[in-house]
Amino acid sequence: MKSAPGFAYMSHIREGLPKPAPASVSPRYNFGTGHNDPNLIPVDGLARATEEALKFCGRDLAKYMMGGSALGIESLRKLVASMLYERRGISVVPDQVLITGGSAQGIDLVNQILVSRGDTVIYEQYTYSGAFSKLARAGARCVGAALDEDGVVPESLDRLLQDLKARNVTPRYLYIIPTVQNPTGTVMSLLRRQELLAVTRAHGLPVLEDDCYADVSWVGPLPPALFALDPTQVIYIGSFSKSLAPALRVGYAVAQPDLVSQLLACKNDGGTGSVDQLAVSQYLDGRLDTHLREVSRTLEAKSVAMIEAFERHFGPHAKIRRPAGGIYVWVELPKHIDTRKLVEPAKAAGITFNPGAEWACDPESAKHFMRLCFAMPSPDEIETGVAELAKIYRSHLSQTADDGRAAASHAVST
Amino acid sequence: MKSAPGFAYMSHIREGLPKPAPASVSPRYNFGTGHNDPNLIPVDGLARATEEALKFCGRDLAKYMMGGSALGIESLRKLVASMLYERRGISVVPDQVLITGGSAQGIDLVNQILVSRGDTVIYEQYTYSGAFSKLARAGARCVGAALDEDGVVPESLDRLLQDLKARNVTPRYLYIIPTVQNPTGTVMSLLRRQELLAVTRAHGLPVLEDDCYADVSWVGPLPPALFALDPTQVIYIGSFSKSLAPALRVGYAVAQPDLVSQLLACKNDGGTGSVDQLAVSQYLDGRLDTHLREVSRTLEAKSVAMIEAFERHFGPHAKIRRPAGGIYVWVELPKHIDTRKLVEPAKAAGITFNPGAEWACDPESAKHFMRLCFAMPSPDEIETGVAELAKIYRSHLSQTADDGRAAASHAVST
Numbered sequence: 067m068k069s070a071p072g073f074a075y076m077s078h079i080r081e082g083l084p085k086p087a088p089a090s091v092s093p094r095y096n097f098g099t100g101h102n103d104p105n106l107i108p109v110d111g112l113a114r115a116t117e118e119a120l121k122f123c124g125r126d127l128a129k130y131m132m133g134g135s136a137l138g139i140e141s142l143r144k145l146v147a148s149m150l151y152e153r154r155g156i157s158v159v160p161d162q163v164l165i166t167g168g169s170a171q172g173i174d175l176v177n178q179i180l181v182s183r184g185d186t187v188i189y190e191q192y193t194y195s196g197a198f199s200k201l202a203r204a205g206a207r208c209v210g211a212a213l214d215e216d217g218v219v220p221e222s223l224d225r226l227l228q229d230l231k232a233r234n235v236t237p238r239y240l241y242i243i244p245t246v247q248n249p250t251g252t253v254m255s256l257l258r259r260q261e262l263l264a265v266t267r268a269h270g271l272p273v274l275e276d277d278c279y280a281d282v283s284w285v286g287p288l289p290p291a292l293f294a295l296d297p298t299q300v301i302y303i304g305s306f307s308k309s310l311a312p313a314l315r316v317g318y319a320v321a322q323p324d325l326v327s328q329l330l331a332c333k334n335d336g337g338t339g340s341v342d343q344l345a346v347s348q349y350l351d352g353r354l355d356t357h358l359r360e361v362s363r364t365l366e367a368k369s370v371a372m373i374e375a376f377e378r379h380f381g382p383h384a385k386i387r388r389p390a391g392g393i394y395v396w397v398e399l400p401k402h403i404d405t406r407k408l409v410e411p412a413k414a415a416g417i418t419f420n421p422g423a424e425w426a427c428d429p430e431s432a433k434h435f436m437r438l439c440f441a442m443p444s445p446d447e448i449e450t451g452v453a454e455l456a457k458i459y460r461s462h463l464s465q466t467a468d469d470g471r472a473a474a475s476h477a478v479s480t
Numbered sequence: 481m482k483s484a485p486g487f488a489y490m491s492h493i494r495e496g497l498p499k500p501a502p503a504s505v506s507p508r509y510n511f512g513t514g515h516n517d518p519n520l521i522p523v524d525g526l527a528r529a530t531e532e533a534l535k536f537c538g539r540d541l542a543k544y545m546m547g548g549s550a551l552g553i554e555s556l557r558k559l560v561a562s563m564l565y566e567r568r569g570i571s572v573v574p575d576q577v578l579i580t581g582g583s584a585q586g587i588d589l590v591n592q593i594l595v596s597r598g599d600t601v602i603y604e605q606y607t608y609s610g611a612f613s614k615l616a617r618a619g620a621r622c623v624g625a626a627l628d629e630d631g632v633v634p635e636s637l638d639r640l641l642q643d644l645k646a647r648n649v650t651p652r653y654l655y656i657i658p659t660v661q662n663p664t665g666t667v668m669s670l671l672r673r674q675e676l677l678a679v680t681r682a683h684g685l686p687v688l689e690d691d692c693y694a695d696v697s698w699v700g701p702l703p704p705a706l707f708a709l710d711p712t713q714v715i716y717i718g719s720f721s722k723s724l725a726p727a728l729r730v731g732y733a734v735a736q737p738d739l740v741s742q743l744l745a746c747k748n749d750g751g752t753g754s755v756d757q758l759a760v761s762q763y764l765d766g767r768l769d770t771h772l773r774e775v776s777r778t779l780e781a782k783s784v785a786m787i788e789a790f791e792r793h794f795g796p797h798a799k800i801r802r803p804a805g806g807i808y809v810w811v812e813l814p815k816h817i818d819t820r821k822l823v824e825p826a827k828a829a830g831i832t833f834n835p836g837a838e839w840a841c842d843p844e845s846a847k848h849f850m851r852l853c854f855a856m857p858s859p860d861e862i863e864t865g866v867a868e869l870a871k872i873y874r875s876h877l878s879q880t881a882d883d884g885r886a887a888a889s890h891a892v893s894t
Binding site for chain 1: 714
């Protein structure tokens, strides 16, 4: 017996959606995904802490949000508040901390409360690629603010805002990663932070500060967060993805109480996963500083391994600024290179990385850059993977040169 | 020194957002929230299972989605696939199971792929109140399909769809809870399911089947899910919120492979919390049937306690159909009552419940109903809370009668 023909459900899907997701891939040399170092997961401690927490308050799982505040589990919000005070100069009460499913949800919530279709948002010229798709989903566009080695340049931002004003465009907010900028790895100085906030305040521009890499840095005491300098003009987001584990979907948004209430009203997910929250809170309580020191030390060593591998295998072709923290390097190749063209041959060799064009407001401006994550691969994998990538690069170079000669000879012969 | 005046961040919030969230409340008699019975949480077993799972694969937390499929943790997707086969007649492979943050995220994702602003969706005339706010967020409206004691009435749905067609309205999908309907507590028969699918197929109407109460029912073998009867015209969602714990944010969406890929492409949350997933998967593996039997038995006893309390304290004023499962009763009061008017006096007495108007496409049509959740409160709390609610109801009745007399005497005297 033949079954009836199927209902064509896919024909009802609306237009303009993200393309159906491809199957997962596990490349041999994964420099493309912001994974962490598996050896930095405190497996036994985390397992024990989670068990303890569940034994202590597991009964509360019967209630949405464990019967407590919709903001998230209180012990975790207290931990975040105290951590932000000690490490980022931020002074808030736990009720100003909204636990989110990673910092990514924080960006989505801010878009929800600030952005309408057709709006404009200011991004750093190079920034976190995930923020582009989030903005596209919100139906808005971004304009890039110029960066130098100290982050967003206040004078350039001021000019940009004046230009937009002259064109009757009121940007909705500035999305900025001032501490371990993604992808450039720089940390904005205190003076620059003050200048920047003076500009945004003069223009009435709200700020979203993404501080998700601040806990994994190795350049000595960090300047205070923008939020610490003026808590009224900044919404602050952070995450335990880099400092503990990305598969734990635990981040936080911090703001003035009225903004927290508004963000919470838009967070319609029935709460962030409770056992994930309990695991973070119970494990890190009392262990935070030790843990972060170990994570940062290991990541710094890996960043050095990657930079040295680039020096060995790319020589003067690659310029890399030593990152102040984080899990990635931002590599500049000669201006005529388009790293998008290296993606497929690299993939064929089991290597993934982020072409610069995908991390820039103006893709063409960053086409000769690439971002490589170093946290997950072992030092050996970093060495071998970068060596392999260098071969692909050189083969691309000679291919381009051949093309150039062919084009030149074609030009002559016609 | 006085600080500079604050930046007016709230003045940048866009219009039409949900109202800022109020502080959490913990009423004495909470019949309003779909919490579970705290005594049904297998605290020690869950704690041990989670510890075991973390010791076994905690290192993978270093990777987004634990380095596996973006669909969710494989062991959990296998458990879901096998559970759906055994209990709901559904035959799918684990790669057709997308783990979500509760079934609520499943509804959001389906809205994302099917609904544009201004669209119309068919709901059951009485349905899950959370679905209304989700639809409002998507900028769409709902039209209610008539229910009887067997669920959606196919002939009425057919007429409704013809009417809409005549008005050039193409509804985007039917949202339906055929098994332990929320709030009526009915289970649709097999025959009715077949008739219903014939109607939706004839009209080319996609179906979203919300089966999140199917695991907590006590009426003997359930008819197969709609998805089991025609997997091509149904997206199926379910949850562990009712069967295990709502603070574990673990649900699932099940569909044909191309639809799963499209839903996944729209799920931009970096994955569902891994430890929550691990806890569910490791604990329920091998214990599912025993656990669900115990949960269902306990909930049935509580449903009886609530119905008996209503019989004792409301007498003939309240009509309640015995629910086939779930965690709520749907109480019908005399037609002239508006249960919204009982909300504030009840709250003052420490009692919360859901006024019927909030669980209906046409609020006025359900104003004399109310929904009360019985899973969390103890039998004593159910008895006392319903007795208190009856006092409030009678006081409201006499108040209304006084008003009636006053109005009548006013009418006479003028």
